[in-house]
Amino acid sequence: MTNTENKRCGYIGIVGRPNVGKSTLMNALLGQKIAITSSKPQTTRHRILGILTEDNAQLIFVDSPGIHLKETTQMNKVMNRTASSVLANVDVLYFVVEGTKWTDDDALVLSKLKQQKSPVILVLNKVDQIADKAKLLPYLQEMQEKYPWADMIPISAEKGDNLDALVKLTAKFLPLGEFHYDQDQVTDKGGRFMAAEFIREKLMRLLGDELPYATSVEIERFTMTPRGINVDAVILVDRDGQKRIIIGKNGEKIKRIGTEARIDLSKALERPINMNLWVKVKKGWSDDIRALRSLGYLDE
Numbered sequence: 001m002t003n004t005e006n007k008r009c010g011y012i013g014i015v016g017r018p019n020v021g022k023s024t025l026m027n028a029l030l031g032q033k034i035a036i037t038s039s040k041p042q043t044t045r046h047r048i049l050g051i052l053t054e055d056n057a058q059l060i061f062v063d064s065p066g067i068h069l070k071e072t073t074q075m076n077k078v079m080n081r082t083a084s085s086v087l088a089n090v091d092v093l094y095f096v097v098e099g100t101k102w103t104d105d106d107a108l109v110l111s112k113l114k115q116q117k118s119p120v121i122l123v124l125n126k127v128d129q130i131a132d133k134a135k136l137l138p139y140l141q142e143m144q145e146k147y148p149w150a151d152m153i154p155i156s157a158e159k160g161d162n163l164d165a166l167v168k169l170t171a172k173f174l175p176l177g178e179f180h181y182d183q184d185q186v187t188d189k190g191g192r193f194m195a196a197e198f199i200r201e202k203l204m205r206l207l208g209d210e211l212p213y214a215t216s217v218e219i220e221r222f223t224m225t226p227r228g229i230n231v232d233a234v235i236l237v238d239r240d241g242q243k244r245i246i247i248g249k250n251g252e253k254i255k256r257i258g259t260e261a262r263i264d265l266s267k268a269l270e271r272p273i274n275m276n277l278w279v280k281v282k283k284g285w286s287d288d289i290r291a292l293r294s295l296g297y298l299d300e
């Protein structure tokens with residue numbers, strides 16, 4: 001058989017409760033910063049497609065928001081729906097869990113997994129945090145009882161441990177067929193999308209617990225010029241008080257958010273970036289389904 005006949009290509013969904021390291025895993029696999037990460041849970045709102053082509057396999061990743069427990073606002077309902085649609089449209093699922101810490105939230109995600117047919121690989125992340133490695137084997141045996149996993153693999157997304165093995169393992173579950181994307185294409189999301197993601201990441205990192213989840217970033221202008229890319233972005237918040245927090249004393253906070261986002265975006269797109277940031281108050285936007293649609297959180 002020739003190489004072409006051996007090619008495999010398919011979709012992989014990454015699911016798991018918030019904060020287990022799903023975004024970190026995807027970034028580590030792709031070796032490039034395209035999904036955002038932060039230590040605050042629930043940072044991933046968009047479905048992000050990342051593509052990894054290695055040897056004869058092309059792995060197309062769909063990152064999903066964590067499956068959230070309380071459907072308190074429209075936003076959470078949207079996120080729950082996204083996670084469920086991810087489950088239904090993939091060839092393989094990674095169910096990411098954290099070390100030897102099994103929680104009720106993991107059990108809830110597993111109950112959703114049980115409703116679908118794709119093979120599920122149990123990805124035990126953050127093994128670097130397990131001080132006593134002897135605990136790993138009995139834990140894996142315990143996990144085996146929970147579900148007929150397609151396979152189980154311990155990894156560290158942060159340290160990059162065992163990721164090659166994970167990629168090889170995954171390829172086995174993908175259908176035979178031609179690649180869907182060019183070999184060197186890493187993501188199908190454009191620079192515009194990346195700009196919003198980077199700004200949102202900086203908001204999360206620099207404002208910590210001060211920042212409510214009801215914050216969004218809209219890119220109003222994204223233009224290429226011979227000298228670089230011009231980006232105008234608006235940060236939407238619910239209340240005046242939140243606007244003041246984001247702007248900070250003498251505008252220092254927003255300046256730093258803009259500078260750091262600009263540096264990251266410039267590295268990712270390999271172009272100089274000129275970025276302008278504003279903060280606007282838009283009352284109750286997180287509960288407004290039409291606003292969510294206009295901001296791109298809902299598919300038409």
Ligand SMILES: Nc1nc2c(ncn2[C@@H]2O[C@H](COP(=O)(O)OP(=O)(O)OP(=O)(O)O)[C@@H](O)[C@H]2O)c(=O)[nH]1
Nearest residue numbers: 019020021022023024038041042043066156157158
């Ligand atoms: N020690 C250790 N920390 C990790 C590892 N992977 C991720 N983390 C950390 O765990 C935290 C959460 O990681 P994320 O990748 O944002 O988690 P997530 O599952 O995508 O979270 P949501 O977007 O909220 O669903 C971050 O602080 C990461 O640095 C790992 O392998 N080892």
